[in-house]
Amino acid sequence: MLTAVRDRDAYANLALPSILRRHGLRDRDAALATELGYGTLRAQGLLDAVIDACTDRALSKIEHPLLDALRLGAYQILRTRVPDHAAVDTCVELVRGDHGSRSAGFVNAVLRRIGEHDEAGWLDRLAPDPAEDPVGDAALRHAHPRWIAQAFADALGDTGDELQAALAADDTRPQVHLLARPGEITADELALATGGEEAPYSPYGVHLEAGGGDVGELEPVTEGLAVVQDEGSQLVAAALAKAELLGEDTGRWLDLCAGPGGKAVLLGGLVAAEGGSLDAVESSEHRAELVRRATADLPVTVTVADGRDSGLPEGGFDRVLVDAPCTGLGALRRRPEARWRRRPEDTAELTRLQRELLVAGLRLVRPGGVVAYVTCSPHLAETVGVVSRIVGRPGRPGPAGEVEQLDARTALPDDVPGLGDGPTVQLWPHRHGTDAMFLALIRKPLD
Numbered sequence: 111m112l113t114a115v116r117d118r119d120a121y122a123n124l125a126l127p128s129i130l131r132r133h134g135l136r137d138r139d140a141a142l143a144t145e146l147g148y149g150t151l152r153a154q155g156l157l158d159a160v161i162d163a164c165t166d167r168a169l170s171k172i173e174h175p176l177l178d179a180l181r182l183g184a185y186q187i188l189r190t191r192v193p194d195h196a197a198v199d200t201c202v203e204l205v206r207g208d209h210g211s212r213s214a215g216f217v218n219a220v221l222r223r224i225g226e227h228d229e230a231g232w233l234d235r236l237a238p239d240p241a242e243d244p245v246g247d248a249a250l251r252h253a254h255p256r257w258i259a260q261a262f263a264d265a266l267g268d269t270g271d272e273l274q275a276a277l278a279a280d281d282t283r284p285q286v287h288l289l290a291r292p293g294e295i296t297a298d299e300l301a302l303a304t305g306g307e308e309a310p311y312s313p314y315g316v317h318l319e320a321g322g323g324d325v326g327e328l329e330p331v332t333e334g335l336a337v338v339q340d341e342g343s344q345l346v347a348a349a350l351a352k353a354e355l356l357g358e359d360t361g362r363w364l365d366l367c368a369g370p371g372g373k374a375v376l377l378g379g380l381v382a383a384e385g386g387s388l389d390a391v392e393s394s395e396h397r398a399e400l401v402r403r404a405t406a407d408l409p410v411t412v413t414v415a416d417g418r419d420s421g422l423p424e425g426g427f428d429r430v431l432v433d434a435p436c437t438g439l440g441a442l443r444r445r446p447e448a449r450w451r452r453r454p455e456d457t458a459e460l461t462r463l464q465r466e467l468l469v470a471g472l473r474l475v476r477p478g479g480v481v482a483y484v485t486c487s488p489h490l491a492e493t494v495g496v497v498s499r500i501v502g503r504p505g506r507p508g509p510a511g512e513v514e515q516l517d518a519r520t521a522l523p524d525d526v527p528g529l530g531d532g533p534t535v536q537l538w539p540h541r542h543g544t545d546a547m548f549l550a551l552i553r554k555p556l557d
Contacts, residue, residue, distance in 0.1 A: 111147040112178040115447050122151055122446050127324075150185040151446035152281055156253040157184045160232050164223035165216075176213055179205050183221045188229040198222060244269040252277035257454045258439060265488040265536065272540075279539035280442040280449070286318040286325055287544075289339040289372070292379035295330060303330050311526050311542070312344040314376065337404065339372045340441070342537045342544030346484045347373040349521035349535075350429050351380045353551050356478030361386025364427040366417040366471050369397025371404035373433055378408035389413060389427070391420045418463075418470045428479045432471040434464040436485040436492050440546030443539055457491050464496045468552075472500070472513065477557045480516070483550045488536055493548040497534065501552055516551040 111129055114120035126147060130140050150157065161180050162169055169177065179201045186197035198221045206214035227235070238246040248269070249259035254277050262276050263269045287309065290300040297308045300316045309315025316336070318325065330336040363381045368374045368390035378388045387409040392398040398414045405412070415421055417432075437456055442449050464485070471481045485492050501515050518535040519526075528541040535549040 112150060112182065113175070115151065116174060116178065119451075122148060123444065145190070146182060146185065148283075148446045149189060150181050152449075153185055153189060153253040154181060154450055155255060156229075156250060157181045157188070159236050159250060160184055160188070160224055161220060163232070163236060164220045173209070173213070175209065176205060176217060179217055180220055183217070184224050187221065187225050188232070194225040198225065245273070248273050248277055252281060254280070254442075254449055255452075258442075258449055258452070261439065261489045264490050265493070275540040276538060282443060282539075283320040284443045284539070285320055285543070287339060287341045287344075288316040288318065288325075288331070288336045289344055289376060290314045290316060290336055291334070291375060293383055294379070295335040300330055300336050304328055304336075309341045309344075311523050311544075312341045312348065313523070314348070315339075315341045315344050317341070317543075334407070337372060337375055339376070340444075340545045340547075342440075342542065342547035343373060343486075344376060345522055345526070345537065345544065346433075346482065346535075346547050346549040347376045347431065348380070349518060349549055349551065350431050350480065350482035351377065352521045353429070353480040353482070353516060353553070355428055355480060356553065356556050357476070360428055360476070362427050363388045363429045363431075364422070364471075364474060365390045365431045365433070366420070366467060366474070367431075367433045367435065368392045368401045368412070369394055371397075371401035373431060374401055374410060375404050375408070377429075377431065378405045378410045382409050386428075387411065389422060391415055391417050391422070393417065418466045420470070420474070422474055424473045425476045427475050430471045430475045430479070430481045431484065432467050432481060433484045434460075434467050434492075434496075436460055436464065436487040437489060438486055439489055440486040440537075440548070444545070457489060461491050461496055464492060465499055468496060468500050472552065472554060475554050477554050479554055481552045481554075483548075483552065485548045486545055488538070488546045488548065493536065493550075494534060497550045497552070501550075512555055514553045514555060516553055518549045518551045521551060 111126050114125045115122055135143055158169055161184060183197050183201035186192040187194050202214045202218045205217045233251055237250045240247040245259050245263050246256055249256045263273045266272050290297045297314055297316055301308050306316040306318040309317055325338055361384055363377055365374045365377055369392040374390045381388050390401050390410055390412045392401055393416045395414050398412050402412050437452050438448055468483050475481050501513055515533050517533045519529045519532045529535055537544045537547045
């Protein structure tokens with residue numbers, strides 16, 4: 111799995127299931143393999159810092175397969191209950207079989223040096239002084255690139271305990287969240303059928319414990335009654351459906367960036383209950399086909415087009431979801447390799463695209479209608495930065511004109527805590543148990 115992620119830019123959550131099947135791993139063996147693979151990917155920055163301190167060879171000069179083995183061994187030594195000698199021996203033999211005794215000797219020597227201290231001991235030696243550099247200290251302790259730790263600190267307005275908690279939440283094994291499809295099954299029925307628990311906030315959500323087997327084999331999922339969807343995604347999509355409209359309700363909704371279709375399933379189910387319809391736009395034919403399959407039994411029309419120029423009628427929709435492409439920093443706990451793939455410079459191109467999509471959404475919504483701008487990221491440039499550039503500030507309208515920003519908190523269930531002062535909403539794994547979804551609701555004034 112580590113090789114697939116490194117060499118082919120594979121996604122761990124997609125690569126691992128086939129690897130487990132190919133090697134016939136199930137139950138405890140599969141759970142251990144998952145923990146070692148995902149854990150090694152999550153902790154890569156910390157592991158590299160420790161490896162670097164234990165060898166005179168620059169990391170860039172270490173052959174990739176040897177570096178993978180060192181990371182795997184270091185993770186076991188520092189963060190698992192696997193005995194040090196077992197971690198060292200298995201990694202050394204792994205290398206010996208493929209790369210010979212000399213490489214095995216190198217790996218053996220480095221891993222034995224790593225085993226001289228536990229994780230706390232290495233952090234005492236390598237982490238910056240938290241009094242002088244709290245962000246750098248938190249970044250290394252929780253194995254995040256510094257720029258991501260700084261983005262979290264900026265969004266939280268905190269470089270202390272809450273920053274530590276937010277980063278730590280990315281290293282926990284997240285529960286599986288299911289969406290009970292509206293009109294097909296209720297959350298309590300789904301919980302009973304799966305042995306899960308109803309979600310604390312979403313009326314459509316059910317939580318399953320991590321490591322409970324292949325979710326795709328659950329009967330409600332195979333029968334199309336439920337889909338996997340984070341509770342945060344459910345909350346922001348449902349918020350659009352709840353937002354107050356002005357003027358006549360035409361029953362036409364739009365999902366402007368619909369692939370792979372999770373939110374379209376929820377919106378399609380909700381609008382169907384009102385006798386309306388949903389248009390779904392997706393620029394990729396492959397992802398558009400995923401939307402078609404997911405919404406096949408719903409009043410959903412899928413269009414393959416760039417959301418910035420969809421060809422749909424301007425002013426033709428009551429509600430528009432702009433779930434814009436983003437860095438995905440809000441879902442790092444579910445994508446172990448993602449924190450090391452993204453770069454700070456990625457945000458510039460993405461924020462330009464996000465602004466253009468939001469402007470397009472505001473063109474497509476009718477007077478009195480509402481646009482929900484959503485990202486799975488807490489990065490200020492992708493969230494309030496985009497909204498303020500388009501909506502403007504009091505007395506200084508943006509390029510979208512005199513639009514009204516609604517208090518998004520009022521469109522969420524009353525019992526969701528820690529939503530701040532508004533008008534936008536930022537969810538967090540450590541506060542809400544969801545992905546770090548951002549939501550802004552914007553209403554176009556009546557003519």
